[in-house]
Amino acid sequence: MNADRRYHLLIALLAALTLVLFLLSLTVGPAAVGFADSMAALFSGKADGVALIMREIRLPRAILGLMIGATLGLSGAVLQGYLRNPLAEPGLLGISASASLGAVLAIYTGLSAAFLLALPLAALAGAVAAVLVVQALAGARGSALIVILAGIAVTSFAGAMTSLALNLSPNPFAALEIMFWMLGSLTDRSMTHVWLSAPFMLIGWIMLGSLGRALDALTLGSETAASMGIELRRVQLLAVFGTAASVGAATAVAGAIGFVGLVVPHILRPLVGARPSRLLPASALGGASMVLGADILVRIIAPERDLKLGVLTAIVGAPFFLWLVFRTRRSLT
Amino acid sequence: MPGGNRRKHSPLRATFAAWRANLLTAFALGLSVMPTLAQDTAPHRVVSMNLCTDQLAMLIAGEGQLHSVSVLASDPRSSAMARQAEAFVINHALAEEIFLMEADLVLAGTFSSRATVGLLRRLGFRVEEFAPATSFDDVRNHIARIGELLHRQQRAAELIAEVNAGLARLASGPQSGRTIALYEPNSYTAGSGTLANEIFTAAGLVNIAERLGIAGSARLPLEQLIMAKPDLIGRSSSDYGAPALAQENLVHPAFRALAGQQVVDLPVAKMICGAPFTLDAAFMLQDAAGEQSQP
Numbered sequence: 001m002n003a004d005r006r007y008h009l010l011i012a013l014l015a016a017l018t019l020v021l022f023l024l025s026l027t028v029g030p031a032a033v034g035f036a037d038s039m040a041a042l043f044s045g046k047a048d049g050v051a052l053i054m055r056e057i058r059l060p061r062a063i064l065g066l067m068i069g070a071t072l073g074l075s076g077a078v079l080q081g082y083l084r085n086p087l088a089e090p091g092l093l094g095i096s097a098s099a100s101l102g103a104v105l106a107i108y109t110g111l112s113a114a115f116l117l118a119l120p121l122a123a124l125a126g127a128v129a130a131v132l133v134v135q136a137l138a139g140a141r142g143s144a145l146i147v148i149l150a151g152i153a154v155t156s157f158a159g160a161m162t163s164l165a166l167n168l169s170p171n172p173f174a175a176l177e178i179m180f181w182m183l184g185s186l187t188d189r190s191m192t193h194v195w196l197s198a199p200f201m202l203i204g205w206i207m208l209g210s211l212g213r214a215l216d217a218l219t220l221g222s223e224t225a226a227s228m229g230i231e232l233r234r235v236q237l238l239a240v241f242g243t244a245a246s247v248g249a250a251t252a253v254a255g256a257i258g259f260v261g262l263v264v265p266h267i268l269r270p271l272v273g274a275r276p277s278r279l280l281p282a283s284a285l286g287g288a289s290m291v292l293g294a295d296i297l298v299r300i301i302a303p304e305r306d307l308k309l310g311v312l313t314a315i316v317g318a319p320f321f322l323w324l325v326f327r328t329r330r331s332l333t
Numbered sequence: 334m335p336g337g338n339r340r341k342h343s344p345l346r347a348t349f350a351a352w353r354a355n356l357l358t359a360f361a362l363g364l365s366v367m368p369t370l371a372q373d374t375a376p377h378r379v380v381s382m383n384l385c386t387d388q389l390a391m392l393i394a395g396e397g398q399l400h401s402v403s404v405l406a407s408d409p410r411s412s413a414m415a416r417q418a419e420a421f422v423i424n425h426a427l428a429e430e431i432f433l434m435e436a437d438l439v440l441a442g443t444f445s446s447r448a449t450v451g452l453l454r455r456l457g458f459r460v461e462e463f464a465p466a467t468s469f470d471d472v473r474n475h476i477a478r479i480g481e482l483l484h485r486q487q488r489a490a491e492l493i494a495e496v497n498a499g500l501a502r503l504a505s506g507p508q509s510g511r512t513i514a515l516y517e518p519n520s521y522t523a524g525s526g527t528l529a530n531e532i533f534t535a536a537g538l539v540n541i542a543e544r545l546g547i548a549g550s551a552r553l554p555l556e557q558l559i560m561a562k563p564d565l566i567g568r569s570s571s572d573y574g575a576p577a578l579a580q581e582n583l584v585h586p587a588f589r590a591l592a593g594q595q596v597v598d599l600p601v602a603k604m605i606c607g608a609p610f611t612l613d614a615a616f617m618l619q620d621a622a623g624e625q626s627q628p
Contacts, residue, residue, distance in 0.1 A: 031556035031559065053556050053560070056585070056587035057555060057556055058556075110575065169573075169577065171577040173577035173578075174577040176519075177578050180578060188585055190586050192586065305552075
């Protein structure tokens with residue numbers, strides 16, 4: 001009973017934190033607009049400059065921060081549970097980088113201009129390919145180390161192909177955008193991006209969210225889980241396509257943002273009592289808070305520089321990753 | 334691993350050293366057959382490796398004096414003289430190709446690759462560098478300097494007179510005092526100390542970026558552009574035939590809602606470099622400001 005109460009309190013606190021950061025995200029920006037004015041402009045019917053900024057620039061940015069963060073947190077928690085690997089995360093497994101490659105091919109060949117949905121679909125295809133490669137390598141008894149090595153190889157390859165595609169573009173600006181695709185940013189995204197990516201992320205969340213009980217059973221090993229009536233094929237399908245749909249759509253509009261899916265589940269796991277089904281909603285909220293927070297910081301630290309989001313998440317995430325490797329190195333080899 | 338390997342295979346290193354020595358000899362031979370540089374005779378094989386010196390050299394050089402211009406000079410998206418550039422050999426601002434052209438004068442920009450300029454100088458070429466023009470004073474000075482270098486002072490004086498006459502005509506035109514913001518891909522704008530700022534001022538306009546205290550080329554976030562409410566937005570973007578995220582700010586719903594009829598598509602190629610044709614951009618803006626204030 002006590003554990004239940006603590007869990008509900010945690011979820012309530014995380015939800016409150018996410019809400020506060022969402023509102024804060026709406027009020028931070030280069031145009032100095034007061035809190036009351038900005039909120040009033042958001043809900044008033046007026047069409048002046050402040051309302052335009054709030055509705056067309058800051059609102060889509062905050063919504064995307066929330067949804068992309070939730071996607072990364074949730075998919076990180078699912079991948080760690082499903083692969084039973086503490087280092088699994090969309091960024092480290094090459095899923096984000098491959099989704100970037102798909103998105104880059106769709107955008108810079110002009111395909112997405114001709115057919116709007118080509119962008120999220122191409123990113124999804126890239127993400128599926130990466131999950132399948134990693135999955136194939138992880139195999140029946142692939143060690144945690146092999147999965148991570150496969151992820152590194154996929155990330156490097158997708159990154160190199162992304163650079164190649166951008167360098168070959170006749171548009172001189174394209175090559176400068178390598179940074180965006182590798183580190184991610186939410187600067188000046190619009191409602192178009194929200195409409196394009198939100199349905200895919202929602203579908204992905206539903207698929208990943210339905211895995212709670214199966215992941216709980218999987219902690220006892222796959223044979224026990226199967227004997228408990230868990231269909232492993234179905235779990236695999238949901239994990240692969242849920243991750244691909246949500247991470248693919250997130251990456252298609254904001255680039256690859258690393259380490260969120262690694263850090264958040266690890267911080268929250270001890271607080272939810274190591275039950276994957278409870279970790280999923282907590283990680284989604286935690287991920288949303290982390291990305292919203294990082295996106296607020298990039299606007300405060302260097303407002304005129306268009307700092308990339310991935311820089312901040314890596315500053316927190318990379319040392320954490322090293323510490324995690326250090327801690328688990330005995331079980332890795 | 335690789336370092337250890339290299340140390341063991343000393344024959345490879347020796348071969349490499351020999352090959353390098355050969356290369357140096359080849360360079361030295363090349364130098365000896367190069368025409369001796371005399372300051373008092375006009376250069377007759379000029380190579381320009383910078384878009385701005387390309388265009389000024391094409392305007393100033395005498396018949397057959399200019400041998401080669403950079404590849405950018407023949408691209409209509411960056412060059413106002415793309416058609417004229419077709420008459421010259423194209424270079425890619427690489428030391429090797431310019432070396433083979435046996436130029437007796439190389440014109441470069443101060444932003445040309447330091448390595449290339451340094452190498453050409455070491456090889457004995459006369460390289461004259463030009464900083465990007467940020468004012469009409471710079472434009473006149475550059476024209477005069479190239480006129481001297483090419484021994485074409487007469488032609489340079491004509492062009493300077495053309496610039497002066499154009500500026501005088503702009504000054505006698507309507508000084509609308511309307512505000513304008515330059516808006517480029519990636520939300521870049523130009524503030525004080527830029528050629529664009531000079532063009533706006535010459536057209537009788539007030540640059541919003543300068544008023545906001547922006548110096549040089551810097552980002553003007555979409556939010557700030559909306560709050561600043563300029564009378565005119567000078568859109569400076571080219572169609573490269575392939576999309577890039579950098580140009581998405583120009584189709585952002587907020588930009589489109591703001592823009593409407595006050596957007597002026599700037600003649601980008603005429604504004605990159607300072608030359609007499611740069612004044613065309615100012616004339617165009619003066620007209621656009623006049624038309625807008627009519628109704």
